Amino acid sequence: MEQPQSTRLEMNDEIIKFLKREFETSELNRLPESYGGGKIFAPPLIGVAQAGDPIFQKYKEIIGPEHLTPLEMWLACGQDYNSISNLSTISILFPFDKKIRDESINPIDSRRLRKPAEIYTIARNFGNEFKWVCILKTIKMLNEKGYDATSGMLSDAYTIVLKGKFYTTWSERYIAFASGLGTLGLHEGLITELGCNIRLGSIITNAPLKITPRKTQEPYANCLYYAKGTCKECAEKCPVNAITEKGYNKIKCNKYRMKLARKIIPQIRSSLKTETRRVNWKLKKDISIVGCELCQFGVQCTDKNPMASHHVDFFSP
Numbered sequence: 001m002e003q004p005q006s007t008r009l010e011m012n013d014e015i016i017k018f019l020k021r022e023f024e025t026s027e028l029n030r031l032p033e034s035y036g037g038g039k040i041f042a043p044p045l046i047g048v049a050q051a052g053d054p055i056f057q058k059y060k061e062i063i064g065p066e067h068l069t070p071l072e073m074w075l076a077c078g079q080d081y082n083s084i085s086n087l088s089t090i091s092i093l094f095p096f097d098k099k100i101r102d103e104s105i106n107p108i109d110s111r112r113l114r115k116p117a118e119i120y121t122i123a124r125n126f127g128n129e130f131k132w133v134c135i136l137k138t139i140k141m142l143n144e145k146g147y148d149a150t151s152g153m154l155s156d157a158y159t160i161v162l163k164g165k166f167y168t169t170w171s172e173r174y175i176a177f178a179s180g181l182g183t184l185g186l187h188e189g190l191i192t193e194l195g196c197n198i199r200l201g202s203i204i205t206n207a208p209l210k211i212t213p214r215k216t217q218e219p220y221a222n223c224l225y226y227a228k229g230t231c232k233e234c235a236e237k238c239p240v241n242a243i244t245e246k247g248y249n250k251i252k253c254n255k256y257r258m259k260l261a262r263k264i265i266p267q268i269r270s271s272l273k274t275e276t277r278r279v280n281w282k283l284k285k286d287i288s289i290v291g292c293e294l295c296q297f298g299v300q301c302t303d304k305n306p307m308a309s310h311h312v313d314f315f316s317p
């Protein structure tokens with residue numbers, strides 16, 4: 001039976017309240033004491049997309065043929081077949097805390113290598129466990145209310161695909177775009193109302209939820225470069241010119257990210273948490289994950305949507 005909009009809105013509110021409490025109270029949302037013990041993530045936002053939104057089918061062309069639709073991921077997670085009109089995706093936005101963003105403005109320069117600030121490396125590494133636990137707890141909360149729920153990122157069907165192209169079978173950035181949480185930037189990060197320096201996660205569920213419509217269908221509407229031809233600050237921050245006026249070069253970026261991982265991990269291995277990942281569907285255990293994201297600090301979109309006040313004239317003829 002179709003649920004009234006008020007019931008759907010109540011469920012969205014309940015989920016955001018539940019998440020805010022987790023973000024506030026969980027010890028996993030904290031840096032180790034040796035890095036100040038502060039919060040990793042500031043309060044979250046959520047966005048909701050209808051699983052049958054045609055955009056998910058388009059992602060097979062845009063991202064790659066192995067990218068799954070919400071219904072395909074739902075079934076791959078072992079859930080019962082549900083009429084697709086009952087399913088939604090909830091994207092959860094995990095914004096890095098202001099202190100981490102502020103302290104990460106200055107990178108570490110060593111011989112022929114520019115590294116992100118150590119506090120960011122630790123926050124990104126520790127933040128992954130918090131993300132998973134948060135998503136598992138939200139799934140449990142929905143189950144206790146009588147709804148089914150699952151998550152692409154926790155599924156065996158989630159893998160990095162290395163087949164000529166490099167992508168994952170469930171792109172949290174694109175799921176978040178579908179849910180109206182933001183658009184891509186020149187650096188290919190998602191620019192949201194809380195900026196681009198974020199992490200993302202998502203849940204698929206048959207709980208009755210209110211869809212949060214996209215403000216725009218333009219995939220790069222929040223980026224000053226694509227909308228106004230200005231900015232390009234992210235390009236200046238990238239040490240290997242992986243961002244240019246022609247766009248973002250994923251191969252160059254990943255090559256540098258791997259180089260950074262080879263340097264950083266041995267230096268601080270004992271401080272890092274380990275996790276598992278699938279590459280081409282093969283499980284890799286006990287790996288430490290670190291990032292780069294030098295292009296996300298000290299730029300116009302670090303902590304806000306720089307087009308928020310421009311949208312009116314951007315869409316004017």
Ligand code: SF4
Pocket residue numbers: 185186187188222223224225226230231232233234235299300301306
């Ligand atoms: S730094 Fe500027 S050009 Fe780069 S993604 Fe952000 S808004 Fe766009």
Ligand code: SF4
Pocket residue numbers: 187237238239240241242243252253254256257292293294295296
């Ligand atoms: S993540 Fe690092 S290497 Fe990749 S585009 Fe950003 S600054 Fe460049």
